[in-house]
Amino acid sequence: MSILFSPITLGGQVLDNRVVIAPMCQYSADAGRATDWHQIHLGHLALSGAGLMFIEATAVAPEGRISPADLGLWSDETEAALAHVLQSVRRHSPIPIAIQLAHAGRKASTEVPWAGGQSIAPASGGWQTVAPSALPYAADDTRPAALDEAGLARIRNDFVAAAQRAQRLGFNVIELHAAHGYLLHQFLSPLSNTRDDRYGGTLENRMRFPLEVFDALRAAVPGDTPVGIRISATDWVDGGWEIEQSVTFAQELQRRGCAFIDVSSGGLSALQKIPVGPGYQVAFADRIRRETGLPTIAVGLITEPEQAETILASGQADMVALARGMLYDPRWPWHAAAELGDQVDAPKQYWRSQPRAYKDLFKPG
Structure with missing residues (x-):
């Protein structure tokens, strides 16, 4: 058996294999509510044979959306819409499903990518963004409002409420989004966090709010529900967040019961210089795994x-x-299992599709 198609356990959740469908924004929601697109999109990915499927980054508050078309989980209406999609998917697939809970911070209120992705000012139909400090992502973006203590408490509570909704919806895994330049990453990086209170300055202070959110979220759901986190291991900018700080952050998370770390990079600054190539972020996952013992996703x-x-x-x-x-x-x-000489789950309606050369590709039902 290949390692890729061997099982792994995260908290109380067993995954049949180690192929993960990453969260991918679809920009197809209606006022935060999941739509027929999500049913089609997630439905066909759920038949892929992967060990775990993430739905896209899901905003915990309306102002936390990247765009007006982002998926959300902050109200009974958004919860009900997502429940409808999940019920349909689960009717035909046993795949474990994960949710990534997110707040975009200063990178919120933008056009969808195929419309250019530019920042939308409040006067043009957007909304006031928030951040650790009043520093915009791009020079011509609307300046975000620096969060005060009340604002921090509100966002922390928004994450908790969304996690509780996710628990009601039966998500198998929950991931906190602290990567790609969004709000929790903005607190971590000295490039976006210039606060002079207990949430800024030293590494310990910059980690404080993301760790508070993790602690609150972890405490809000049952102990056997795996709660992990996605981080950007480096900003790819001199003087920014980097791998040594990521290791320290991961060590703190490990002590708090973090189930896994999903290791990405970049997204905080337009000045980033990323040496893109096959597996260019794997070394970060490797180092964090070695120095913390936490399971990592590359x-x-x-x-x-x-x-x-x-x-x-x-x-x-x-x-x-x-x-x-x-x-x-x-x-x-499917194709990976065939190449590695292994087996994968497939719906019985598709069993006749396996090529003669791979007649034992699909696990028997």
């Missing part, structure tokens, strides 16, 4: 089955996540 230009298997076999990560590669090839796990 992500970023992992496209080939042998590449994924090598990452796991060499101990660089415990799971691999695919995003764009999974959109391009929604049956990637």
Whole structure:
């Protein structure tokens, strides 16, 4: 058996294999509510044979959306819409489903990517953004409002409320989004956090609010529900957040019962210089895994089955996540299992599709 298609346990959740469908924003919600697009999108990915499927970054408050079309989980209406989608998916697939809870901070209130992705000013139909400090992401963006103590408490409570809704919806895994330049990452990085109170300055202070949110969220759901986090291991900017600080942050999370760390990078500054190449972020997952003992998910230009298997076999990560590669090839796990001589779950309606050369590809029902 390959390592890629061997089981792994996160908290109280057993995954049949180590292929993870990464969270991918669809920008197709209606006032935060999931739509028919989500039912189609998640429905076909749920038949992929992956071990775990994340739904997209889900805003914990309306002002935390990246765009007006972002998915949300902050009200009975958004919860009900997502429940409808999940019920449909679960009717036909046993895949464990995870949610990534997010707040975009100063990177909120933008156009959807295919409309340019520019910041939308409040006067043009956007909204006032918030951040650790009143520093915009881009020079011509609306300046965010620096969060005061009341604002911090409100956002912390928004994360808790969304986690409780996620628990009611039966999500198997919860991930806190602290990467890609969004709000919790903004607190971590000295490039976006210039506060002079207990939430800014030293590394300990910059970590304080993200850790408070994690603690509150972890306490709000049952202990056997795996709660993990996604981080950007580096800003790829001199003087910014980097891997040494990420290791310290991960060590703090490990002490708090974090179930896994999903290791990405970048997104905080337009000045970033990313050396993009196959598996360019894997070394970060490797170092965090070695120095903390936490299970890690490696992500970023992992496209080939042998590449994924090598990452796991060499101990660089415990799971691999695919995003764009999974959109391009929604049956990637099938093809990977065939190439590695392994088996994968598939719906019985598709059993006759396996090529003669891979007649034992699908696990018997």
